[in-house]
Amino acid sequence: MITTVSPTDTGTALLSARGLRKSFTLDGQDVEVLHGVDLTIAEGEFVTVMGASGSGKSTLLHSLSGMDPVDAGTVRLDDVELTALSPDELADHRREHMGFVFQQPTLLRDLGLLENIVLTSSLDRVGTPADRVARAKELMTRAGIWDLRARMPAQVSGGQLQRAGICRALMRRPRIVFGDEPTGALNRDSAEQILALLAELNREGTTMLVVTHDVRVAARADRVVFMIDGRIADELTLDDRGPVAGPARVDAVIARMRRLGI
Amino acid sequence: MNPSQGQVLSQLTRNAIRRNPTTAVVLVLFVALSAALASSAGALIVTVTGASAALMQRAQTPHFLQMHAGSVDEGRIAAFAAGNPLVDAHDVVPMLNVDSSAIRVTGEGTDTTLAPGLQDDAFVTQNEQFDLLLDTDGAVIDPEPGTVWLPLFYQQLLGLAEGQVLTVSGPGGHVELAVAGFLRDSQMNSSYASSKRLLVSATDLEELTTAVGPAGAIEYLIQFRLTDADAVGQFETEYQAAGLEANGPTITWTLFVLVNSLSGGIISVIITLVTVLLVAIALLCVRFTLLTTLDRDYREIGVLKAIGVRDRDLRRLYTRRYLVLAAAGAVVGLIGSLALNQLLLADVLLYFGPAGRALPAFLVGAGLSALIVAVVALAVRSTLRRLQTVSPVQAIRTGEPAASASRRRPARLLSALGDRPGAPVRLGLRDLLRRPALYLVPLVVYALGAFILILPQNLHTTVTAPTFVTYMGAGVSDLRVDAQGGATTGRIADLDRDLAQDPQVTGHAMFTTASYTALDADGVPAIVKIESGDLAAFPLTYSEGVAPTADTQIALSRLQADALGAAVGDRIAVTPVAPVPESSGALELTVTGIYQDITNGGRTAKMVGPHTSADLLGSTVYADVDRGVDVPTTIARYAAAYPELEVSSVRDFVDASMGGTIDSLRTVAIAALAIGFAVAALITALFMRLLIVRDAFGIGVMRALGFRDRQVQIQYVVRSAAVLAAGVLVGAVGAKVLGGGLAGVFLSGIGLSELHLVADPWLAYAASPLVLLAVVAVATVASTRPDARLAISATIKNQ
Incomplete structure (x- = not known):
């Protein structure tokens, strides 16, 4: 069954944004991309953000994760106001509490897959080196890439790279994982594998915020947020999540998109 | 397209x-x-x-110029010139050679002899037809009586000025001349010509000749202008064939x-x-x-x-x-x-x-x-x-x-380090090991920087070290007394006696120098100044062979040996310029050793046997004082007791002869320091900017993952510091290994071909590299400071 609910109705708020505004300078003119966005994500929730190109969905993700500073508004993760932190504090926060999966593989070219995955844990010396490898092994085995651990990024396929990226994002058991078109650069089979992995992780309790163009990806979520011209235009809650997106969920997302003219 | x-x-x-x-x-x-x-x-x-x-x-x-020491038959030369169709004009010019340390220039802020120039100085008068000495406007100089025109070389070297007073003292008197200006000498302008001409009027030249007495040797310039400059070779042969005066270089x-x-x-x-x-x-x-x-x-x-x-x-x-x-x-x-x-x-x-x-x-x-x-x-x-x-x-x-393959190696190398240095340091080092070729550029520049920084420093340290006097044909001693010519022989004998009786003096030795002639490598007679005395008392360092111990032996300075074409073991014949009455005259001596000397144009000789030449040029006394005795006080005491002699410390002696060189070396060392630092800073900044552009993607990813800016910067500082350390090592080893040889190439002209560089280890190998490290670290931090305006997302997206 499909219903629409207000964001604050679901569980304990983990991440909340109020009145986010963000502008870019284009050809000498300031162009506002986010016009005062409000968004709350509950603990354990899987939220996807959809919208046409240029609607501001990636900017929203960058603003929520603290990668780009905002011009106005606040972002809170748990009790911490991210928008009030210094760049260094923000970096610490990203390292300890957030995970990222990008569209293009963003592994460091000069490190092997395993080294890439344990990178931030090594930086903070989380546990012993053996602990870190054990944790990475657990994740990489699940992702089916443990055998490739010694390979360099240029030596594996796009899907394998993306799985390594997800392992890296989950290495430190983050409170929330941000995904920016995580299957955008993959073929259908690889995309399916990645989606299955993300869904599985979410069922185990990992909160997710994923920006996507792909209806099949959106249909996996608990809630879909639609953006138009830098504003949240509508939301759709899907409550019968399954391992594979049911046709009804996909149809519901498409119907809502049609209605919104996306 | x-x-x-x-x-x-x-x-x-x-x-x-x-x-x-x-x-x-x-x-x-x-x-x-x-x-x-x-x-x-x-x-x-x-x-x-x-x-x-x-x-x-x-x-x-x-x-064509023939230098000649000895008497000249001008008539014979005139006849030869008149009969030779190649000759356009000819002249025989007398030059009065005066030891450079006997020529003193005084004036406001100036009191110096000409010795620091390390030149042979001669007084001449203006020529009438050719070989003209010109002023700085290019006009032919006609010196007024009572004045002297000095070579520009001395003006530049010693900072001399018009109006100062030049004094020449000798056994026959004392001549004072006002410096009227500075001259261009088309023959001997350059510091690479080992002689310099000082221009005076004819009456003053006579006075000077009287004043310096037998210590000043008259030498002649027999010179010709030819109708065809290209025929010089032919003319040289004809001149030699005519058997004319030729006791000196051509x-x-x-x-x-x-x-x-x-x-x-x-x-x-x-x-x-x-x-x-x-x-x-x-x-x-x-x-x-x-x-x-x-x-x-x-x-x-x-x-x-x-x-x-x-x-x-x-x-x-x-x-x-x-x-x-x-x-x-x-x-x-x-x-x-x-x-x-x-x-x-x-x-x-x-x-x-x-x-x-x-x-x-x-x-x-x-x-x-x-x-x-x-x-x-x-x-x-x-x-x-x-x-x-x-x-x-x-x-x-x-x-x-x-x-590419073989990328696992650095990981294994670094795993030996364990977890200790921290991820940023490990990442920095890892990058160095993974793409060493990339760091070759700064390595070479740092090595060159360290080299040009350390070498002049070591040269300066060497020249100011107490042992440097061994390159000046002297042993290390506390006290040195110089006396010109033979006139002060009596006083030298008194000094010899006083030193022997002084309980504070542990040892002393007296040396006398006299002139001889020997055939040079071309078979032309050349002047050889030989010092005689107890060579074992204040031993020299010999670059080849050993010190003479018998009367039949001689040691030569490097340039003298080259000039005579003699090597260790050769026998050379020397003839006294003016034989001592009861002596046998000519000496047959075996060369036992070759040493380095930069005094007297680099050409000196030493023997232990007594002089057979009466043409005594001067005496030198070396003395050592007891431990605990204050050297400057002793020097002052003897200087007061013997005002007519030059009593000095070895340091003063080196400074007096090498002061200009030491000053320029200091300037060069400071300039090299500045250049080394500037090049290192510039190259570091440039290289790091380029590296940052190249690594922008990785840096963006690291920042997105939560690396603090400092944790990114540390990686770059580690890289530049490690490359710098390697570069300094290469540069320092280079300066140590090649430095002496390189300095030798430039200094062999003044008689130092085998300079043994002495380094101040603290300055050269600790302080300078540490300052260099600081400069490079600051340059790295400044040039890798992330641009705050640049959002992380932009860096990643732009790839």
Whole structure:
């Protein structure tokens, strides 16, 4: 069954944004991309953000994760106001509490897959080196890439790279994982594998915020947020999540998109 | 490509330069500096040759010169000249040789002898027909009685001025002359000519001859102007065949030209070396930027190749922007060289007068600048060969070249370090081990920087070290007393007795120097000044062989041995200039050792046997005082007791003879320090900026993952510090291994071919590298500070 609910109705708020505004300078003119966005994500929730190109969905993700500073508004993760932190504090926060999966593989070219995955844990010396490898092994085995651990990024396929990226994002058991078109650069089979992995992780309790163009990806979520011209235009809650997106969920997302003219 | 290819290329060139202005500015800067220096070096050579030719024309420099010590039959020479069709004019000029330490110049702020010049000085009068001595306006000088004109060499070296007073003291009296000005001497202008002429009036020359007495030797310049300068070789043979006076060296027009060009030539060589270094840096910069650009554009290049753009067109695309920048640099450099020339050519103008070759000098400069642009273009072409290796398939698939094998090695090496140094340090070191070729550029620059920083420092330390006196033909002693000529023999004997009776003096030895002649390598008699005394008392360091111990043995300085063509074990015959009455005269001596000496033009000799020559030039006494006795007090005591003798410490002696050299070495050492630091800072900043551009993607990812900026910066500081450490090591070892030899090449002319460099280990190997490290660290931090305005997302997206 499909219903629409207000964001604050679901569980304990983990991440909340109020009145986010963000502008870019284009050809000498300031162009506002986010016009005062409000968004709350509950603990354990899987939220996807959809919208046409240029609607501001990636900017929203960058603003929520603290990668780009905002011009106005606040972002809170748990009790911490991210928008009030210094760049260094923000970096610490990203390292300890957030995970990222990008569209293009963003592994460091000069490190092997395993080294890439344990990178931030090594930086903070989380546990012993053996602990870190054990944790990475657990994740990489699940992702089916443990055998490739010694390979360099240029030596594996796009899907394998993306799985390594997800392992890296989950290495430190983050409170929330941000995904920016995580299957955008993959073929259908690889995309399916990645989606299955993300869904599985979410069922185990990992909160997710994923920006996507792909209806099949959106249909996996608990809630879909639609953006138009830098504003949240509508939301759709899907409550019968399954391992594979049911046709009804996909149809519901498409119907809502049609209605919104996306 | 389409018909508007030119416009497209221009557009792409402009955009590429705009996108990376730092690189563009640095490239322009280095090419400009190289072009400026190369142009100036070229202009210097053109101007020096032109100016020296003009001076030699004006001064009517002789085509053939025979120096002669001894009496001259002027009638015979005149007859030979009259009978030889090649002779246009001839002259026999007497020169009064006076020991440079007996010529003192005093005036406001000045009190010095001419000894620091390490030259043979001679007083002459103006010639009438040719070989004219000119003032700095190019006019022929006619000296007033009571005045003297000094070589420009001394004005520059000792900072002398008009109006000062020159005093010559000798057994026959005391002559004072006012310095009327400074002269251009077309024969002996250069510091590389080992003699200098001082111009006086005929009456003053007579007075001087009386004053210096037998200590001053008259030497003759027998000189000829020929109708055909090219026939000098033929004329030389005819002169020798005629059996005319020839007790001394023969010098021809060609040698005068060479010696006059030498000083400019040597500066040009040094500038050329610096230019080569700068061009090398510019090339490394080009290569590195280009490789970075190709890395970044890998995907685009692949796509262009995939759609059918030819390698040749791609090469043009990339070559053009570097050509534009290099050409801009060359133009800037060429304009800059005009200013630099004013500075470099000031000396030439002073010593030689105007050259009248401004246009050829400029054209040579323009040619050399163009050459540098061509070299840059060649480097670009050769780097762009790797465009051929770009695989369109690989480029489109991954956007980067296929991964190479053997990348596991550094990981294993580093795992030995464990967790201790922390991830940023490990990442920094890992990068060094993984792509060492990338760090070769700064390594070479740091090594060169350390080398040019340490070498002059060590040279300065060496020259100011107490043991340096062993390079001046003397042993290490506390006290040194010099006496000129034979007039003070009585006082020297008194001193000898006093020292022997002084309970504070632990040992002393007396040496006397007298002149002899010996046949040089060409079989021409040459003056040899031999010092005689107890050589075991204050031992010298011999670079070959050992000290003479028997009366039949002799040791020679390096340049003296070269001049006589003698080696250890050879026998040489010396003839006293004026034999001691009851002696047998000529001596047959075996060479037992060769030592280094820079005094007396580098030509000295030592023996233990008594003199057979009555032509006593001077005496020297060395003494050591007891431990605990204050040396300066003792020196002051003896100086007061013997005012007619020169009592000094060894340090004073070295300073008096080498003061100018030590000062210039200090200046060079400080300049080298500044240059070394500046080059290191500049190259670090440049290299790090380039590296940051190259690594932008990785840095963006690290920042997105939550690396603090400092944790990113540490990686770069670790890299530059590690490369610097390796560079300093290479530079220091280089300075240690090659330094002595290199210094020897430049100093062999003054008699120091085997200089053993002494380093102040704290200064050379601790303080300087530490300051260098600080400079590099600051430059790294400053140039890797992340741009706060640049959002992380932009860095990642732009890849």
